[in-house]
Amino acid sequence: MRDALPWVRQKTPRRLRWGVFLWLVGFALGQCPLAGAEVACPAPGSAAESAVVAYVDDGDTVKLSDGRRVRLAGIDAPEVAHSAYNDRPATPAEPFGEASRAALQAILARSHNRLRVQPGAEGTDRYGREMAYLYTPGGQSIQQLLLADGLAMAVYMPPNLALADCLTATEQTARAARRGIWANAEYEPGIETARGIPADVQGAAIVRGQVVSVHQTRSTVWVNLEGRVALQIPARAWPSFAGVDFQRWRGKTLRARGWLVPDKNRYQDWRMPIESARSVTLVNAE
Incomplete structure (x- = not known):
């Protein structure tokens, strides 16, 4: 996604900023984004490995302490701001791009950046990032946590469809409530x-x-x-x-x-x- 279209820009900024504020306040108070959710994603399988995150690129990409970059399978988060690089111009952050990254950072901070990594059916994307499903040490889907608060959208790229049902259901609930990106x-x-x-x-x-x-x-x-x-x-x-x-x-x-x-x-x-x-x-x- 990108910034709001000119014909909606006048209608959305205050709501978008207010949505980011409420999300951050809720997370600071320790509220669980999935409280009351009807569909929980399956727990990680035996192939899942323990790992530590060194850096969060944005709401759908992290770098592990061993140097691997991992793309969260099944979702796409709004873009964060990017500086100019070679012949590519600088790009501004999309609505909720920074909030999505902050949410992922906050989720990881609760477990001191430790998580479980479940490899996707397709190993890597065209950028060389590993495609995987990420979980908290307690087994909660991090993709689902982001979708629950409207800070990412579900995407469907076979063969990485293992969590498609639960992620779709979670997105539908956030969309109906016009949370996060769904107010755009x-x-x-x-x-x-x-x-x-x-x-x-x-x-x-x-x-x-x-x-x-x-x-x-x-x-x-x-x-x-x-x-x-x-x-x-x-x-x-x-x-x-x-x-x-x-x-x-x-x-x-x-x-x-x-x-x-x-x-x-x-x-x-x-x-x-x-x-x-x-x-x-x-x-x-x-």
């Missing part, structure tokens, strides 16, 4: 594709738009949304869409989440690869 219109209801995608969008995003066309080849289903945004569903993801007639999506409004990729051609300006049916919902069917 770019997450709820999502970026309206008809208005155009901001050029500086960062990380994972949620988009919402009407389907104008659907084209299927032997290897890919292309779902074109208004505003020249295309959802790219590869054949390997089709089994998760069992029973879905993609052609029936024409004229309907979809809400999709994933990583937006600039891809200017005659059909689209932006492309969003979709690897799981969990990443797409019909708006009128939510």
Whole structure:
């Protein structure tokens, strides 16, 4: 995600700042973010190892004391501010980016930065970070703690779907309560594709738009949304869409989440690869 769109920036800053304040106060008082949660994620398995965190990059990435960098599987947190590097310009923090990092730091501080690391089904991402599920020493999912307070969103990247059910349920509760990021219109209801995608969008995003066309080849289903945004569903993801007639999506409004990729051609300006049916919902069917 990125900073709020110009057309919502006037409506959200006070609520966003107030949400960060309330979260920090609640954590300082020792309130458990999952108090009263209906769905608890499974405890770590036998493959989980004990580790110590040396540094927290942001709300979804940590560096362990042995030098390994670990990306929290199954979630994506708002971006923190980044300084200019080589030919990449500096970028500001997104709403709740700093709060998400502070929340992860606070969770870890309670156990003196000790945690349990459960390897994901896919070992590393394209940046060389280990994909893993993190737990407190007592077995509580750290991904779930962040989602419970609206400080991250669930993402679905097979084969790392081990906690998809419990993380989805936790996010739905936070979304319904408009906690954290869910008070930001770019997450709820999502970026309206008809208005155009901001050029500086960062990380994972949620988009919402009407389907104008659907084209299927032997290897890919292309779902074109208004505003020249295309959802790219590869054949390997089709089994998760069992029973879905993609052609029936024409004229309907979809809400999709994933990583937006600039891809200017005659059909689209932006492309969003979709690897799981969990990443797409019909708006009128939510």
